[in-house]
Amino acid sequence: xxxxxxxxxxxxxxxxxxxxxxxxxxxxxxxxxxxxxxxxxxxxxxxxxxxxxxxxxxxxxxxxxxxxxxxxxxxxxxxxxxxxxxxxxxxxxxxxxxxxxxxxxxxxxxxxxxxxxxxxxxxxxxxxxxxxxxxxx
Amino acid sequence: xxxxxxxxxxxxxxxxxxxxxxxxxxxxxxxxxxxxxxxxxxxxxxxxxxxxxxxxxxxxxxxxxxxxxxxxxxxxxxxxxxxxxxxxxxxxxxxxxxxxxxxxxxxxxxxxxxx
Numbered sequence: 459x460x461x462x463x464x465x466x467x468x469x470x471x472x473x474x475x476x477x478x479x480x481x482x483x484x485x486x487x488x489x490x491x492x493x494x495x496x497x498x499x500x501x502x503x504x505x506x507x508x509x510x511x512x513x514x515x516x517x518x519x520x521x522x523x524x525x526x527x528x529x530x531x532x533x534x535x536x537x538x539x540x541x542x543x544x545x546x547x548x549x550x551x552x553x554x555x556x557x558x559x560x561x562x563x564x565x566x567x568x569x570x571x572x573x574x575x576x577x578x579x580x581x582x583x584x585x586x587x588x589x590x591x592x593x594x595x
Numbered sequence: 596x597x598x599x600x601x602x603x604x605x606x607x608x609x610x611x612x613x614x615x616x617x618x619x620x621x622x623x624x625x626x627x628x629x630x631x632x633x634x635x636x637x638x639x640x641x642x643x644x645x646x647x648x649x650x651x652x653x654x655x656x657x658x659x660x661x662x663x664x665x666x667x668x669x670x671x672x673x674x675x676x677x678x679x680x681x682x683x684x685x686x687x688x689x690x691x692x693x694x695x696x697x698x699x700x701x702x703x704x705x706x707x708x709x710x
Contacts, residue, residue: 472620472621473621475619475620475621476619497682501653504619504620504653505653505654508620508653508654508655553690554690554691559661559691559692559694559695560661560664560665560695561658561661562658562659562661562662562665563654563655563658565654565657565658565690566654568690569653569654569686569689569690572689
């Protein structure tokens with residue numbers, strides 16, 4: 459299948475990260491992405507959804523996280539939207555810097571950038587942050 | 596079925612945790628943290644994590660490995676890793692943590708490395 463869109467709306471609790479992961483697994487297959495890319499795409503989606511729930515929505519269950527998967531030809535795009543106060547990824551230090559190696563958090567965005575070809579943060583006019591990630595194969 | 600199953604056994608003075616499942620945010624990470632903290636409370640400070648059955652780990656799980664390493668070192672103990680899957684090895688390489696952890700392919704090598 460070359461053109462497809464799937465949209466999920468998830469409550470902001472951690473157990474729902476698995477729902478996003480399950481959805482992306484099916485979507486990757488339907489999109490025709492190779493198995494070699496699947497691990498990284500699932501990782502990136504898990505991290506983005508976790509960030510949206512924990513840092514974006516502060517685990518406020520009244521706020522939801524929206525995940526939109528798009529497949530165009532040989533490109534898979536995922537957008538994860540939260541309803542939080544906004545977020546500046548530039549404020550997250552490099553987790554591979556020796557000074558940060560022993561920190562117990564702060565690796566999510568690094569892993570997203572590692573496994574996806576493009577990662578872009580957008581402030582949504584209606585409030586919250588959207589992260590758009592693209593993988594080409 | 597639990598996200599992460601942990602089976603504990605003793606090899607001399609080293610406690611081996613055979614882990615099976617996923618170490619991800621929520622249940623998996625909490626299970627690892629609880630197991631390591633309990634061992635420390637029991638005075639078991641030489642801990643070998645057998646990760647052969649761990650097929651998936653996220654940034655929270657990686658953070659929990661770091662947290663365990665720090666907690667055990669703080670108590671004067673040692674943490675070592677056994678049988679990393681290729682994916683986990685890749686993740687620890689990417690995050691530069693393979694330089695921090697002592698990781699071994701065989702249990703015999705790992706047990707010998709504990710002092």
